[in-house]
Structure formats: structure tokens, C-alpha cells
Amino acid sequence: MAGIPVHEWTLLDAARAIREREVSSRELTRALLERIDRVNPRINAYITVLPEQAMRDAAACDEEIAAGGARGPLHGVPVALKAIFCTKGIRTTCGSRILHDFDPPYDATVTGKIREAGAVLLGKQNMDEFAMGSSTETSWFGPARNPWATDRIPGGSSGGGTDTGGSIRQPASLCGVVGMKPTYGRVSRYGMVAFASSLDQGGPIARTVPDAAAVLGVIAGHDRRDSTSVDVPVPDYLAATGRSVRGMRVGLPREYFADGLDDSVRTAVEKALEALVSLGAESVEISLPHTEYALATYYIIGPAEASSNLARYDGVRYGYRSEGAKGLIEMMSRTRGEGFGAEVKRRIMIGTYALSAGYYEAYYGKAQKVRTLLRRDFQEAFAGVDVILTPTAPTPAFRIGEKVDDPLTMYLSDIYTIPCNLAGIPGISVPCGMSPDGLPIGAQLLGKHFDEEAIFAAAAAIEREIPLPRVAPEEG
Amino acid sequence: MAITREEVLHVARLARLALSSDEADRMREQLGDILAYIRQLDRLDTSGVVPTSHAVETGTPYRDDSVHPFGEKEEILKNAPDREDDFFRVPRIIED
Numbered sequence: 001m002a003g004i005p006v007h008e009w010t011l012l013d014a015a016r017a018i019r020e021r022e023v024s025s026r027e028l029t030r031a032l033l034e035r036i037d038r039v040n041p042r043i044n045a046y047i048t049v050l051p052e053q054a055m056r057d058a059a060a061c062d063e064e065i066a067a068g069g070a071r072g073p074l075h076g077v078p079v080a081l082k083a084i085f086c087t088k089g090i091r092t093t094c095g096s097r098i099l100h101d102f103d104p105p106y107d108a109t110v111t112g113k114i115r116e117a118g119a120v121l122l123g124k125q126n127m128d129e130f131a132m133g134s135s136t137e138t139s140w141f142g143p144a145r146n147p148w149a150t151d152r153i154p155g156g157s158s159g160g161g162t163d164t165g166g167s168i169r170q171p172a173s174l175c176g177v178v179g180m181k182p183t184y185g186r187v188s189r190y191g192m193v194a195f196a197s198s199l200d201q202g203g204p205i206a207r208t209v210p211d212a213a214a215v216l217g218v219i220a221g222h223d224r225r226d227s228t229s230v231d232v233p234v235p236d237y238l239a240a241t242g243r244s245v246r247g248m249r250v251g252l253p254r255e256y257f258a259d260g261l262d263d264s265v266r267t268a269v270e271k272a273l274e275a276l277v278s279l280g281a282e283s284v285e286i287s288l289p290h291t292e293y294a295l296a297t298y299y300i301i302g303p304a305e306a307s308s309n310l311a312r313y314d315g316v317r318y319g320y321r322s323e324g325a326k327g328l329i330e331m332m333s334r335t336r337g338e339g340f341g342a343e344v345k346r347r348i349m350i351g352t353y354a355l356s357a358g359y360y361e362a363y364y365g366k367a368q369k370v371r372t373l374l375r376r377d378f379q380e381a382f383a384g385v386d387v388i389l390t391p392t393a394p395t396p397a398f399r400i401g402e403k404v405d406d407p408l409t410m411y412l413s414d415i416y417t418i419p420c421n422l423a424g425i426p427g428i429s430v431p432c433g434m435s436p437d438g439l440p441i442g443a444q445l446l447g448k449h450f451d452e453e454a455i456f457a458a459a460a461a462i463e464r465e466i467p468l469p470r471v472a473p474e475e476g
Numbered sequence: 477m478a479i480t481r482e483e484v485l486h487v488a489r490l491a492r493l494a495l496s497s498d499e500a501d502r503m504r505e506q507l508g509d510i511l512a513y514i515r516q517l518d519r520l521d522t523s524g525v526v527p528t529s530h531a532v533e534t535g536t537p538y539r540d541d542s543v544h545p546f547g548e549k550e551e552i553l554k555n556a557p558d559r560e561d562d563f564f565r566v567p568r569i570i571e572d
Contacts, residue, residue, distance in 0.1 A: 088551075102555060103554070103555060105546075105548055105551035105552050105555075106546075106548075106551075183532065184530075184531050184532045185532050185534065198529060198530055198531065224539060227537045227539070228530070230532060230534055290520075292516075293516065293517055293520060295513075296513060296514045296515075296516050296517050297517065299510060299513070299514055300514055300517075307491060311492075314492070315557055316556075316557075316564050316566055317552075317555065317556060317564055318555035318556065318557075319555070319557070320557070321557035321558065325567055326567065326568070327567055327568055327569070327570075328566050328567050328568065328569045329492065330494075330567070331566065331567045332492045333489075333492045333493060333494040334494045336491075336492055336493050336494065337493055337494030337495060337496075338494075340493075342499075345493060345495070345499070345503070346503065346506060346507070346510075348491050348493060349484070349487055349488065349491060349493070349503055349507055350507060350510055350511075352487050352490050352491040353479075353483075353487045353507065353511070356487065356490060363514065365527060366517050366518075366522060367517065368527030368528050368529060369522035369525040369526070369527050369528075370517055370520060370522060370525075371527070371528040371531070372525050372526055372527060372528045373520070373522070373525060375528060375531060407506055407509075407510065408509055408510060408513055421531075422531065423531055424530075424531025424532040425531075449532055
């Protein structure tokens with residue numbers, strides 16, 4: 001590791017170096033806090049940075065190591081959480097004015113598991129308001145910027161990471177890192193601010209596939225406080241990243257390689273396929289015939305669930321309240337009108353409309369039925385293949401401001417990631433190339449319910465076969 | 477899929493969302509576009525298709541009906557925009 005700046009280390013290297021006392025958690029944490037100081041003013045990746053607390057936690061980790069003990073696999077390793085995960089005593093804004101000063105009374109299950117594993121929390125990361133967006137431009141705290149080209153968006157909604165329609169995988173693709181959305185129910189949603197409850201799922205954004213696998217191993221598992229978390233054994237994901245892909249059947253859905261796909265993305269994903277085939281995987285052409293209906297389905301189900309979940313922000317118990325209203329209803333309406341940004345209001349309006357009397361069957365009922373057809377597409381495809389390979393996003397990162405006033409065009413940037421959420425299956429984005437402009441491109445692998453291992457194996461193989469720069473130049 | 481300004485204001489009232497006049501105009505246009513896009517689902521015949529409300533079917537989970545006290549009342553109340561003792565205080569509920 002000598003000579004490599006610590007911020008370029010992988011999480012697993014850092015964890016090992018701390019355990020073997022080659023480096024202290026304090027050194028590592030200090031180096032990353034200094035990097036945040038240097039880089040964050042340019043990219044606005046963090047809403048909240050916790051320098052004192054992080055250094056205190058790092059010192060405690062170092063003492064434990066000196067006494068001969070490590071808490072868990074992430075002992076002493078600095079990490080960050082998306083501003084959607086509740087952190088007791090640390091403000092949890094969800095990128096919104098309405099929660100700008102919310103101080104949660106408890107930790108999310110994911111927060112607790114990360115802490116139990118020994119990780120040091122550096123801060124809370126920027127995100128689109130309530131995770132609604134594909135660019136982080138809807139954050140009340142200002143847009144984050146792509147570290148590879150600061151006039152471009154980093155993707156959205158994370159931050160790192162929850163994923164309702166692509167919010168882990170799409171930003172990972174656009175920023176040249178790995179993003180994994182597990183099977184719905186794999187990771188507890190307790191303490192994760194709800195957007196669309198039947199679609200939301202937490203997962204890691206990390207530098208490498210083994211790093212992501214290690215983090216998922218920490219945060220996965222059943223939780224009695226989330227009745228939708230599923231009680232199935234958590235396998236050794238890290239071991240899965242070393243598995244051979246020989247004989248693996250890789251499905252290529254023709255609907256994902258049609259019009260609207262950028263040439264540089266197509267070429268890069270083809271390289272990812274060649275890498276798998278060179279290792280003995282078999283490529284299989286498949287069809288997911290209802291793909292073109294996924295986006296419309298998502299833009300009914302997501303907003304309908306959001307309009308219901310976001311009813312709780314009424315200025316009564318926590319968060320922003322509009323002052324000077326004469327009555328309760330006026331206070332609530334003005335609080336919400338002032339506290340929410342344009343995209344959140346738009347989705348609340350769509351959702352309320354779609355659920356309102358006379359429209360429920362035509363919109364929400366219809367979307368739930370099409371969701372069944374989309375799920376069936378995947379079930380039938382997975383009868384003949386082990387994983388599905390697609391682009392993660394149709395283009396590399398677009399420019400800040402380019403799509404912000406055109407919601408429908410913005411929504412199209414999630415076209416390849418949304419079906420996975422509707423079907424509840426796991427998906428991962430792994431870097432597979434660079435555009436001619438030097439922007440990262442990701443390939444997406446989709447797997448069967450609870451078969452994260454297969455997509456970890458395939459993604460790790462692509463990562464080994466296609467070496468790419470993983471860290472953006474500091475002056476970009 | 478045209479939507480009227482009155483419909484926009486009605487939905488905004490249902491959602492307890494105060495919109496400025498400009499916002500209502502913009503919303504009318506954008507909702508119209510989005511709803512028109514969404515209506516492409518009408519092209520699909522879904523008769524006889526069972527709706528999906530959860531993508532991963534696991535049945536209804538049961539749990540013991542047992543009490544787990546939270547115990548940190550002040551941690552909850554301290555976030556209140558306005559309070560009196562252990563109550564959340566709000567503007568008058570019955571308006572004139």
C-alpha cells in the first residue's frame with residue numbers, strides 16, 4: 001500500500017491495514033476528513049461532516065485494536081451514510097428543507113449495523129430531496145457535482161445508498177464506482193426515510209465489487225422492526241466475488257439495447273460481455289417484452305406510495321413549520337408548500353391524483369397489474385439465464401441544469417434501472433469503460449431474487465478483466 | 477391528457493399543499509404531460525392479471541404482540557416545532 005494515497009485504498013485494504021496495525025484508524029480518518037475539506041467545496045457531496053465525532057470514534061477504534069480486539073469487519077474504516085438513514089443525535093435531512101434540522105431519536109438498522117461492524121462515520125451525504133431525482137439537483141442543500149467533470153451531475157439520488165428506481169446504481173455508473181441494490185427485503189428499511197415502500201431498498205456504493213460485497217454482508221439480514229425484511233440466511237458475499245463465471249448464462253435483453261442508447265455506452269457494455277465470454281460465460285439473447293411500460297408503471301406506483309408516506313410532514317411533530325397560519329389546515333398546507341421542493345411536490349400531486357376517487361383503478365390499479373407483467377418477464381427470462389447484463393444508464397453524466405426543467409426527460413435516465421425495483425430483484429452497477437470525454441460508464445447485472453451472489457461473481461469478473469481508473473483526478 | 481387548473485387546485489387541497497399561482501400553472505402543464513405519458517399503459521390488456529403490491533412474496537409475517545418501550549420521550553419531543561409540556565402544540569383546529 002506504500003505510495004498509494006489512503007483515499008485511494010479499497011475498503012478491504014483499509015480494514016486489513018487497521019487490523020494488522022499498519023495504519024491507525026485516526027490516520028485514515030484524518031486523511032479522509034482533510035480530503036473532504038479540499039474536495040467538498042467543489043463537489044458538495046456531503047450535507048453534514050462530523051470531524052470531531054469521527055476522530056473520537058477513530059481513537060476509540062484504535063484503543064480497541066491496541067487492547068487486542070476488533071468490533072467487526074469494518075473496524076476503524078471511515079464510511080459515510082446517505083442523508084436518508086436516521087442517525088441518532090446527527091441531523092438527518094433527506095435533502096429537504098422540511099427536515100433541515102431533524103435530529104432523529106434513534107438509529108436506522110443500517111446505521112446500527114455499520115456502527116456495530118466498527119465503521120467510523122464521516123458524515124451524511126447529499127441526495128435529491130427525499131431521493132426523488134436522478135441528478136441530486138433537487139437537494140435543498142444545492143446540487144452535488146460529478147468528480148470527473150464538475151459541470152456535470154453525479155447521478156441521483158445518492159449519496160450512497162438507497163435505491164427506489166436506480167438511486168444506487170445510476171450514480172455509481174456515472175461516477176465510476178460500484179453500486180449494489182439488493183433484493184427487496186434483504187436490508188432492513190427501519191429508520192430509512194420512506195419514499196416508495198414497495199420499491200425502496202438500501203445498499204452499498206463502494207470502490208470495488210469485493211468492497212460492496214463486504215458492506216452488504218454487514219447490513220443484510222432480517223429485522224423484526226421491518227416486517228418486509230425477509231428471514232433468509234445471508235451468504236458469504238465476499239466469497240461469491242471470487243467465484244468462476246465459467247458456464248454462467250448471461251442474458252442480453254434486446255429491449256435494453258434499442259434506440260436512445262449512447263454509442264459509447266453500448267461499446268463499453270459490449271466489452272463487459274466480451275470479458276465474461278472470454279472467461280467461459282455464455283451469452284444468450286433474451287426478451288423482456290414489457291420493458292417499455294416500466295417507466296410509466298414506476299411513475300404511478302412511486303408517486304402514489306410517496307404521496308402517502310410524505311403525508312407525515314405536516315409541521316406538527318418535527319421538521320419545518322410555516323409561521324403565522326391562522327388554523328391547523330392552513331399551517332399544514334403552507335408548511336408543505338414551503339418545505340418541499342418542486343420535484344417532491346410534483347410527485348405528491350401525481351400520487352394524490354392517481355389515488356383519488358374515480359382514478360384509483362385507472363392509474364394505481366392498472367400499474368399494479370402491469371407490475372405483475374414486468375415481474376413475469378423476469379421470471380421467464382431467469383428460467384434460461386443466470387444473470388442479465390444491460391447498460392446502467394443510457395448516457396454518461398449529463399450537464400447540471402440540462403434536464404432539470406423537463407421532468408419526463410429526466411425520468412428517462414432511470415429507464416434501465418427501474419424494472420429491477422418493480423420486480424424486486426437485485427442489481428449491481430460495475431464500471432466497464434470510459435466515454436471519449438473521459439466520463440465513467442457502468443454495466444448493470446441483474447439477478448434472481450436473493451441471488452446476489454451470481455451478480456457479485458459476474459461483476460467482480462468484469463472488474464478484474466477491465467482495469468479502469470477508480471479515483472477522479474483531484475483537479476477536474 | 478389535459479388537466480384543468482381547478483383539478484390541480486383540488487388535488488393540491490387533498491394533498492394539503494399550498495401552491496402559488498405560478499406553481500399551479502406550471503403543475504397543470506407538467507402533470508398533463510406526465511399523465512399523458514402514463515396513459516400509454518392503457519394500450520396493454522391486463523384483464524385477468526393479478527395486481528402486485530409486493531414484488532417479493534413472503535406471506536404475511538406475524539410477530540408477538542409484545543411491548544417494547546422506547547423510553548426516550550424527550551428525544552422525540554425535542555424535534556417539535558412547538559410544544560407545551562409533553563404535548564405538540566398546533567394552531568387552532570376548528571377554524572372560523
